Amino acid sequence: MAGGRHRNTTGPHKGGARRAENSRIYAHPLPIIFHNPFPNGVRSLLGLLGLSLNEVVNPHCEGYLDVATKSVWITDPRSSKVLWKKGFFGKGDLSRSEPSWLARQINDRKAGRTGLTSEQLREKRRAERKQFKLDRAQAIAATAAEAEAIFETEGRIIVPALSGPDIPSGATWKPPPAFEASRSVVELPLQMGQEDDDYIEDIEHLQLTLCEAFFLAWNLDCLTIIDPHADEPLTLEQLWTTFQHINLAPPIPNSPPLRLQLDNPFLVHYAAYHHYRSLGWVVKNGLKFCVDYLLYKRGPVFTHAEFAVVVCPVYEDPADQENSTVNLQNASAFAWSWLGTVNRVNSQVMKTLILSYVTIPSRSRVSSDIMTSPACFSKYSVREVVVRRFIPARMRD
Structure with missing residues (x-):
């Protein structure tokens, strides 16, 4: 996830090559790609006739449901790369965002032969500041x-100095030799004939939230979720009920099974997630900034998130909330x-706070049969309220 946004004061051409490379790598906003194999002339002629012969390229990915973490694990590196580069879905379990462990x-192994890695340099600077x-x-x-000793022996009052030749400052202080010796890094040599890339096993997986996984499985049909116990793919009906039961309290032994409810946390948060994804936003988790979602225009590699969303459920019938x-x-x-x-918190990192009110339909108005399928989402509605911090010195006009 990205931090606060910094203003660009270096001109419009700063990082142009990097932006162009990112635009090439992350050109597709979703895993589904519409490809036209015909040349430009034929495509123009077909466009004039109102015809389109686009081919739909839909990559197929597989993931495993993990009930303990309420997520879906993508263990195949190819599938992880597809879902991240085409829509920024998921998060690497050993990375801040992109699965790049x-x-x-x-890179760190290669850098270790010539000097310290970036993580080692960071730890070294922290230790130096502490020392x-x-x-x-x-x-x-x-x-x-x-x-104090001069006052007791001679009776003279001397104000202790906070700076001077005897007080180290940031410009004059140098780490003592003993400190440098204790922080030295010893690099172990590789075995003869063994390359760096050969024995580093990729132990990272892409972790999808339940909302992301259901969006990919239901709307895009490019994800198959496997039950880890039966090792069988889950149908859409099974996903629908399983994801809702995961977000409910564990059932009491010998008690009747829990029935599906309109105010299930999964339904409420997925309604907001689907709403913003359908409008073209890249939606990521916003726990770092005390919110539910962060909204990116194109993705984390291009710009920081502009909006922070807090999902606020609203009951259409207050009696439903009481019961x-x-x-x-x-x-x-x-x-x-x-x-x-x-x-x-979000104003300090240049993000606009949005309260996203998800209206939960009344039980008296909606039949219980509609809860058996995602068709119930048509009864939910989402409305936004923008919250801005009032700063008198800047908003007088």
Whole structure:
């Protein structure tokens, strides 16, 4: 996931080659590709006649359902690459976003032969800053003790200095030799005839949320989800009921099976996810910024997220909320302090906060038979409220 956005002050041509390369790699917003094998002249003629002979290229991917983490695991590297590069679906379980653990390991192994890797340099700088603070604190304490001793023996009052030749500063401090020796890195040589890439096993997998997995399986039909216990693919009907039961409390032994409800957390969050995905946004998890979703125009590799979304369930019939066995997050009125905190966090990272109100249809209006299929999503509605932080010094006009 991306951090706060920084203003570009280096001109429009900064990083142009990198942007062009990203535009080539991530040219397709979804795994489904419409390809026309005919030359431009034939395509223009067919367009004038109102005809289209596009071929639909739909890659097939497989994943395993993991109930414990409420996610779907894509273990095939090819499928992981397809889903990430064509829509930015999922997250690497050993990476911040893109599943790049293997590439990082290979690069770090190569960098280790000539110097420190990026992670080692970061840890080295952190250790140096910590040691600098300790040395500075000890020097200040020694100066204060010397001033106290002069006052006791000579009666003179000396104000302890916070700077000077005896107090280390960021410009004059250097790590002591003992510190450098303790932080040295020893690189183990490779065996004869063994290459870096040969013995590094890719142990990372792509992790899809339930909303992402259902969107790929139901709307795009490019993902097959396998039950890890039976090792058999789950049908759409089984996915529909399983994903809802995963988000409910575990059933009590010898109790009747839990019935499907309109206020199931999976249904509420998927309604918001499907709403923004259908409008062309790249939707990613927003837990880092205390929200449910982050909205990207094209994807994390191009720009930072512009909008942060908090899903707020709203019951069409208040009686349904009183009789519900599900405790939906943000369904009740939240405190102004909470709203101010979330808004301030996202304002600091240049994101606009959006409260996405998902209206849950009334049980009296909707038949229980509609809960057996995704057709019930037609009864949900989504409306947004933009929250902006008021800054008097900047908004006088």
